[in-house]
Amino acid sequence: MFSLNGSSFLNNSLSGVSKSLTQSTQRKISAPSVVVASVSSNGRPADRNVSVLMENTLKEMRENAAPSSSSSSPVTEKESKSTVGGGVEDVYGEDTATEDQYITPWTVTVASGYPLLRDPHYNKGLAFGEKERDAHFLRGLLPPVVVSQALQVKKMMANMRQYQVPLQRYMAMMDLQERNERLFYKLLIENVEELLPVVYTPTVGEACQKYGSIFRQPQGLFISLKEKGRILEVLRNWPEKKIQVIVVTDGERILGLGDLGCQGMGIPVGKLSLYSALGGIRPSACLPVTIDVGTNNEQLLNDEFYIGLRRRRATGQEYAELLDEFMTAVKQNYGEKVLIQFEDFANHNAFDLLAKYGTTHLVFNDDIQGTASVVLAGLITALNLVGGTLSDHRFLFLGAGEAGTGIAELIALEISKQTNIPVEEARKKIWLVDSKGLIVKSRVESLQHFKRPWAHEHEPVTTLLDAVKTIKPTILIGSSGAGRTFTKEVIEAMTALNEKPVILALSNPTSQSECTAEEAYTWSEGRAIFASGSPFSPVEYNGEFYASGQANNAYIFPGLGLGLIISGAIRVHDDMLLAASEALAEQVSQENLDKGLIYPPFSNIRKISAQIAARVAAKAYELGLATRLPQPENLVKHAESCMYSPNYRNYR
Ligand SMILES: O=C([O-])CC(=O)C(=O)O
Numbered sequence: 001m002f003s004l005n006g007s008s009f010l011n012n013s014l015s016g017v018s019k020s021l022t023q024s025t026q027r028k029i030s031a032p033s034v035v036v037a038s039v040s041s042n043g044r045p046a047d048r049n050v051s052v053l054m055e056n057t058l059k060e061m062r063e064n065a066a067p068s069s070s071s072s073s074p075v076t077e078k079e080s081k082s083t084v085g086g087g088v089e090d091v092y093g094e095d096t097a098t099e100d101q102y103i104t105p106w107t108v109t110v111a112s113g114y115p116l117l118r119d120p121h122y123n124k125g126l127a128f129g130e131k132e133r134d135a136h137f138l139r140g141l142l143p144p145v146v147v148s149q150a151l152q153v154k155k156m157m158a159n160m161r162q163y164q165v166p167l168q169r170y171m172a173m174m175d176l177q178e179r180n181e182r183l184f185y186k187l188l189i190e191n192v193e194e195l196l197p198v199v200y201t202p203t204v205g206e207a208c209q210k211y212g213s214i215f216r217q218p219q220g221l222f223i224s225l226k227e228k229g230r231i232l233e234v235l236r237n238w239p240e241k242k243i244q245v246i247v248v249t250d251g252e253r254i255l256g257l258g259d260l261g262c263q264g265m266g267i268p269v270g271k272l273s274l275y276s277a278l279g280g281i282r283p284s285a286c287l288p289v290t291i292d293v294g295t296n297n298e299q300l301l302n303d304e305f306y307i308g309l310r311r312r313r314a315t316g317q318e319y320a321e322l323l324d325e326f327m328t329a330v331k332q333n334y335g336e337k338v339l340i341q342f343e344d345f346a347n348h349n350a351f352d353l354l355a356k357y358g359t360t361h362l363v364f365n366d367d368i369q370g371t372a373s374v375v376l377a378g379l380i381t382a383l384n385l386v387g388g389t390l391s392d393h394r395f396l397f398l399g400a401g402e403a404g405t406g407i408a409e410l411i412a413l414e415i416s417k418q419t420n421i422p423v424e425e426a427r428k429k430i431w432l433v434d435s436k437g438l439i440v441k442s443r444v445e446s447l448q449h450f451k452r453p454w455a456h457e458h459e460p461v462t463t464l465l466d467a468v469k470t471i472k473p474t475i476l477i478g479s480s481g482a483g484r485t486f487t488k489e490v491i492e493a494m495t496a497l498n499e500k501p502v503i504l505a506l507s508n509p510t511s512q513s514e515c516t517a518e519e520a521y522t523w524s525e526g527r528a529i530f531a532s533g534s535p536f537s538p539v540e541y542n543g544e545f546y547a548s549g550q551a552n553n554a555y556i557f558p559g560l561g562l563g564l565i566i567s568g569a570i571r572v573h574d575d576m577l578l579a580a581s582e583a584l585a586e587q588v589s590q591e592n593l594d595k596g597l598i599y600p601p602f603s604n605i606r607k608i609s610a611q612i613a614a615r616v617a618a619k620a621y622e623l624g625l626a627t628r629l630p631q632p633e634n635l636v637k638h639a640e641s642c643m644y645s646p647n648y649r650n651y652r
């Protein structure tokens, strides 16, 4: 809650207000704060506007108390509006205003009492202690019992498990986040394996598809073409000023679900809650952004509940100008060191945006680079099970978009480093199949630029199955966004070629996974080393249980972000992604490997994130890209000490 402790501004300009407040509430108020609801949705007004708005507010109070017929009318439609104001003893003048008059939606409150229960940053619900209830005017607003945060977690988890429908669980989690932020993060951190599929893939995919219907509160900034020329102003409307991480999408390629327009907002919101829960970035330092340039999704354009611009997507200059204004405004408002994560942009923009802003801003693309880093980590680990070095293997991808080419490039980079061969040579061990078949030299003219490095000499091959048979890969990676494309024949062919075929079905959510865990284990007769982007439960095959890992960038971006922030990095470098991969791979224990797992369990993720952060930060210092000097001696300890804790604080 915005608080102006003992300020003379408050005493001077608000004496009238506090007097009426004191009269109306019949209690002593020690530290009132002012909230002008038109400035802030959560009660934290932007300082710059407070005095102006308060002046206007006080003026309106006076005017509204004696409505004047001469005030100009905002009503233009021919609607029957009452011109009679209501409200007996309407101290604040909100009801005596007629429907024809403008008013500022304002409230006057104290930094305690009822509004405290309504402020998600500070609310503790039944966990407010006896002294706090006295000191903060909470008596009577809560039932007598005082409970611990642990008991609240237990109760919320029990409630959560009652819901059978995943989307209900998602909505219950969002409600909690809007009601009691610390409890939300406590729940998520302590039950990460159970709740990740709720706030993240796969459920977040369905939430985005239905976002128009379930939208309740803004959880991030919507920047549409309507805001062109005013993006800096829009950024300043966000209540938090010290932003460290922005996740931004334009909604064109949400997971493997395609164009969901403005409703893609669920993705930045979900990613940033993972930044806090998994990577320990303060929630108030995180800003989800959705850029709305329209949608080409006909179903959404015809959906009466759609929340975005009802127009087809802007492209070319119109698109580039809006993005450029956004990127410039972000740097201007938050400085050089704010991290911007591009998320779920379509291929045709993703690569260009990364190339354009990679040299001027602290940016990375999660789908290209985050996914690459997590997959490389899984492959480094898988070598313990299948033998050989990276360069001994042959890689085949289904899908040659952001994830496919991003992973391929990072593998090539690592092979090149390990073997001292040029990266161009290393690329030859890697083959990609797109919707038109194997990417080969003869297709080079018609290929998008990001696919060209992968066009090797070969006869044309049109199907994945034929590609498997001719390329004879040891590792098969699905990054196509197209579900059930690793057919029985494909997996059987991989199994015929390899003692232990490595099969990664990366596409999200579960409906778009190239195959299920059950299919992978059954069709490979239990021999596959399998991981997937969205989680699968353990599978029983021939009386044995097979647990699979989750090859999802959620292992990487929270730790990567933390490492960039604690070092004050100003650019993201590929070597940081390699460092993150190595750090993650090192966290896989022999016990995990014995179970066929190529990723560590998510239950240890905060420790893992600290390791990744330390390695990334060390790389930033080594490359001269860090600005927080001197370099801390023990970076792991330092990373851990910087992490947000969701435990309640005591209020004086
Ligand atoms: O969000 C996820 O689960 C992973 C990801 O970036 C994507 O699929 O686009």
Ligand SMILES: [Mg+2]
Pocket (backbone or CB within 6 Å): 255, 343, 344, 366, 367
């Ligand atoms: Mg993504």
